[in-house]
Amino acid sequence: MMQKLRSWEGLLAFALLLIILYNTAFVPQYFTVSNQINLFHLSIEKIIVALVMTFIIINAAIDLSVGSIMGLAACAFGFLFQSGMPAGLAIPIVMVIGGLAGALNGYFIAHVGLPSLVVTLATLIGYRGLARVLVEDRSITDFPDWFDALGQLGLIGPIPFAFFAFIFLFLVLFVVLHKSAFGRKTYAIGINHDVAHFAGIDTAAHTMKLFVASGLVAAFAGLLYAARVGAVRGDVALGFELDIITLVLLGGVSIFGGSGTLVGTLMAVLIVLNLRNGMALMNITGHIQTGVIGVLLIGSVVVARLRLPAFLAPKAIQGRTQ
Amino acid sequence: MGRLFSRLSPQALRVLGLLLVLSAVVLFFSTQIPNYLNGRLFNRISSSVAILAIIATGQALVILTRNIDLSIGSVVGFTAFATGSLISNHPDMAPVLLVLCAMVMGAAFGAINGVLVAYVKIPAIIVTLATLALFRSFLVEFSNAKSITSSELPQWLVTFPNTVLLRFGQFQLRAGFVVAVIVVIIVHIALTRLRPARKFYAVGSNPEAARMAGINVKATVFAAFVIAGALAGLAGFMYLARFGNITVVAGLGFELKSVAASVLGGVNIFGGSGTVLGALVGAVLVDLLDTSLVRWDLVSEFSREAVLGALILLSVTADAVLMRRLLNIRMARDKKRAQDASTTEGPEP
Numbered sequence: 001m002m003q004k005l006r007s008w009e010g011l012l013a014f015a016l017l018l019i020i021l022y023n024t025a026f027v028p029q030y031f032t033v034s035n036q037i038n039l040f041h042l043s044i045e046k047i048i049v050a051l052v053m054t055f056i057i058i059n060a061a062i063d064l065s066v067g068s069i070m071g072l073a074a075c076a077f078g079f080l081f082q083s084g085m086p087a088g089l090a091i092p093i094v095m096v097i098g099g100l101a102g103a104l105n106g107y108f109i110a111h112v113g114l115p116s117l118v119v120t121l122a123t124l125i126g127y128r129g130l131a132r133v134l135v136e137d138r139s140i141t142d143f144p145d146w147f148d149a150l151g152q153l154g155l156i157g158p159i160p161f162a163f164f165a166f167i168f169l170f171l172v173l174f175v176v177l178h179k180s181a182f183g184r185k186t187y188a189i190g191i192n193h194d195v196a197h198f199a200g201i202d203t204a205a206h207t208m209k210l211f212v213a214s215g216l217v218a219a220f221a222g223l224l225y226a227a228r229v230g231a232v233r234g235d236v237a238l239g240f241e242l243d244i245i246t247l248v249l250l251g252g253v254s255i256f257g258g259s260g261t262l263v264g265t266l267m268a269v270l271i272v273l274n275l276r277n278g279m280a281l282m283n284i285t286g287h288i289q290t291g292v293i294g295v296l297l298i299g300s301v302v303v304a305r306l307r308l309p310a311f312l313a314p315k316a317i318q319g320r321t322q
Numbered sequence: 323m324g325r326l327f328s329r330l331s332p333q334a335l336r337v338l339g340l341l342l343v344l345s346a347v348v349l350f351f352s353t354q355i356p357n358y359l360n361g362r363l364f365n366r367i368s369s370s371v372a373i374l375a376i377i378a379t380g381q382a383l384v385i386l387t388r389n390i391d392l393s394i395g396s397v398v399g400f401t402a403f404a405t406g407s408l409i410s411n412h413p414d415m416a417p418v419l420l421v422l423c424a425m426v427m428g429a430a431f432g433a434i435n436g437v438l439v440a441y442v443k444i445p446a447i448i449v450t451l452a453t454l455a456l457f458r459s460f461l462v463e464f465s466n467a468k469s470i471t472s473s474e475l476p477q478w479l480v481t482f483p484n485t486v487l488l489r490f491g492q493f494q495l496r497a498g499f500v501v502a503v504i505v506v507i508i509v510h511i512a513l514t515r516l517r518p519a520r521k522f523y524a525v526g527s528n529p530e531a532a533r534m535a536g537i538n539v540k541a542t543v544f545a546a547f548v549i550a551g552a553l554a555g556l557a558g559f560m561y562l563a564r565f566g567n568i569t570v571v572a573g574l575g576f577e578l579k580s581v582a583a584s585v586l587g588g589v590n591i592f593g594g595s596g597t598v599l600g601a602l603v604g605a606v607l608v609d610l611l612d613t614s615l616v617r618w619d620l621v622s623e624f625s626r627e628a629v630l631g632a633l634i635l636l637s638v639t640a641d642a643v644l645m646r647r648l649l650n651i652r653m654a655r656d657k658k659r660a661q662d663a664s665t666t667e668g669p670e671p
Contacts, residue, residue: 062447108635117390118591118638121581126631132624234624242392242451255445287570291459294452301444 008252008304012267019271023278030281037158039277041228044162045070045221046240047269050247051166051173052217054265055210057248058177060190060257061109061116063211066218067240068127069101073222075131078140078232087144095219101127102215106208124241132234141231151227162224169217174262186210190257246293247272250300271296332648333597336588336641340603343637344610351614358617361492368499369483371609373398373564375502375602376557377576378583379509380550382601385584386526387546388593389439389446394554394580396457397431398573401558403461406470406568413476420479424559425552431457432551436544454577462570472566483564498560505553506602513598522546526593582630583608586637607633 023030040047049066056063073094080090101123108119155161177183188196189203197203226232251268253260272293279289352359377394384391405424409415431453438449472480483498512519524532525542533539557576562568587604589596608630615626 108639112639112642114638114642115591118585119635121578121585122631122634122638124578124631125582125627125634127628129625129627129629129631133622133628136622136624242454246451246455249448249451255448285462287455287462288459290455291462294455294459297452298438298444298449301448302442 009261009263009267011303012252012264012271016267016271016274019274019278023274023281027278027281030278033158035277035281037154037160037163039273040163040166041160043273043276044160044166044228045225045237046244047247047273048162048166048169048221048224049214049218049240050244050265050269051169051262052210052214053244053248054251054253054260054262055173055177055186056116056214057245057253057255058190058257058260059186059207059210060193061207061210062120062245062255063105063116063214064120064241064245065101065105065123065127066214066244067237067242068124068131069098069215069218070222070225070237070240071131071235072101072127072134073098073219074226074232074236075134075234077223077226079134081143082140087147091223094223095216098215098217098219098222099212100215102212102218103208105215106211109211110204110207128234128238131236135232135234137234139231139233143226143230147227148230151224152230162228165220165224170262170266177262182206187258190259192258243290243293246297250293250297252300252304332645333588333595333600335648337597337600337603339640340587340600340607340637344603344607347607347610347614351618354620355614355617358614361494363613365492365494365496367606367609367613369496369564370613371606372483372498372502373557373560374576374579374583374605374609376505376553376560377580378587378601378605379506379598380553380557381577381580382584382587382589382596382598383509383522383546384446384550385581385589385591386522386593386596387543388526388529389543389546390450390581390591391432391435391547391550392447392450392577392581393431393435393453393457394450394550395573395576395578396454396461397428397551397554398558398561398576399568399571400431400457400461400464401427401555402561402572403465403470403568403570405559406475406562409476409479410470410474417478417482421556421559425555428555428558429548429552432548432554433544435551436547439547440540440543450577458570461572465570469570470562470566470568475562475566479563480566483560498564501556501560503602505556506598509598523594526590527595579608580605582634586634588641 029035049070053063053066076097077087077090077094080093081087085093105116105120105123108114109116150161153160155164177186185196185201185206188199188201189206193203222237225236229236247268248260248265249255250272251260251264251266253264275292275296276289279292280286348359348363377398381391381394401424404427405420408423409420435446435449435453438444438453439446483496485497486494487497487500488495509519513522521532521537521542524535524537525539529539532542558573561573565572583604584596584601585591585604586607587596587600587602589601611630611633612626615621615629616623
């Protein structure tokens with residue numbers, strides 16, 4: 001028990017508690033049901049993608065192209081819908097596009113052997129370009145009512161569909177990462193790619209699967225964005241990749257791979273959302289909020305060093321701490 | 323051909339290949355766009371590439387040491403705004419002093435990154451991801467929701483980047499481009515000829531070996547970030563001079579463009595190899611495609627990002643495949659030589 005409390009997740013939980021207490025005490029309109037839902041709703045796409053990004057970074061890779069895949073998915077949906085395809089048919093096609101986009105990333109990383117940073121930097125630019133080719137400088141709106149309603153209205157009571165999707169995805173991915181062989185392989189590859197390969201893990205196939213999953217989930221998040229906003233433009237989700245990666249790193253996932261947990265990511269999500277929400281209610285602008293999150297990100301790494309010298313220890317030890 | 327192929331350094335090969343691609347692109351578009359290949363193309367590209375070339379030079383230095391600087395766009399934005407408000411408040415300020423101010427400001431930002439990366443030992447991608455947001459928030463706070471307009475700026479500043487220094491017929495050598503080329507050449511000469519600058523390569527190739535060889539690894543990484551910051555400050559000044567109107571989004575996206583230019587130019591993302599000349603050619607290619615695709619009737623102008631992304635992917639793939647092959651050729655040759663040397667009496671089967 002003590003061990004759990006002293007872990008990184010314990011520290012994050014403590015920070016979260018402080019923020020919530022502060023917000024409740026000093027920020028008017030914070031502790032209301034509508035604000036609590038709003039807080040999730042406004043960033044729901046980012047936090048969904050952050051869950052899969054946790055896997056990617058634990059695997060010692062990075063996916064910078066998720067924001068562009070979200071944009072591509074939303075724009076492809078708008079394009080198909082505008083050219084007369086029913087929305088119900090366009091959705092699976094868009095998911096396939098997302099999967100293919102992820103598979104292309106995965107192919108160059110796993111089979112050609114290029115660094116993921118470079119590949120996804122190129123596709124960050126390229127997929128955004130495809131999105132812009134599809135919708136050019138138009139804005140596509142007038143989606144069917146059920147589609148908009150799915151993104152904007154509550155599914156059960158005031159809680160929207162996207163929130164349930166997030167919870168569902170979190171539970172499934174938690175089991176996959178922490179209770180399955182697939183999850184153990186992810187850690188093993190992240191700790192030492194070559195050793196994992198010699199131990200008989202098909203590292204290329206594993207990396208491929210992760211990037212396809214990342215593409216699929218990003219496409220899903222792009223659709224959620226289109227539904228929530230009710231309109232699609234070429235710059236949908238522009239720059240989201242940096243926010244998403246910040247969430248994951250703040251959650252204690254090592255950028256070198258091999259360590260971190262989904263609970264940590266969840267904690268970081270809650271911290272960032274509550275912090276941003278409190279600041280927004282106190283009329284602090286978005287750029288300043290992002291700056292504060294930036295300080296938090298650096299601070300989190302520094303604090304981790306100060307508190308736990310073991311954090312500097314070989315990665316194999318970190319990998320086992322869950 | 324094979325001999326030439328193996329005699330040239332991989333870096334030189336890389337730049338040569340890129341120059342070939344560059345000429346192929348120019349030739350291709352000259353068949354597609356009427357009145358394409360003329361002096362105006364050179365003037366246009368050279369004046370727009372100047373800013374990116376300076377940023378990419380700094381980025382290349384940082385990447386050489388196995389790091390990355392994602393905050394560089396925010397530094398450009400901040401220095402552009404800060405120098406703009408400085409000159410509009412003190413219109414009589416000496417130009418040299420203004421440039422110096424911009425570079426010192428940029429270097430200070432670079433020093434923040436450098437301390438955190440080199441001495442506090444936080445991975446560069448985390449540090450600069452955070453300072454990307456942080457420096458931008460400084461700009462928002464500093465600007466107080468105002469923007470700089472070119473009417474506030476003195477005349478010399480606005481006309482500076484387009485001042486024609488030399489003219490060959492239609493070809494104009496403009497001041498902005500000349501500044502960029504001078505920066506690239508100075509850094510290139512330093513990197514290839516001067517002992518202190520060679521440390522960047524040593525640290526990037528193998529930090530442990532560099533440390534054992536007596537190189538101060540921390541100071542070298544710190545210096546790379548400070549220089550990149552100072553160059554970003556210079557680029558901020560150029561940005562102000564070129565565009566005149568500066569808002570809080572100035573310089574947004576330069577971080578990725580500069581990484582793209584460096585990587586296209588053959589700077590190894592894992593550090594230790596690459597040249598700033600390559601980064602310059604990479605920046606020119608990025609800019610050339612940007613400008614040309616807009617004028618190409620066959621595809622929509624919106625396709626330029628898609629093409630650029632595909633090109634980066636293609637170039638790094640070709641790079642990886644060719645390098646592997648080149649290494650194999652050289653290894654086979656060395657092995658054969660070693661065999662020949664050891665078995666001088668009997669012929670090999």
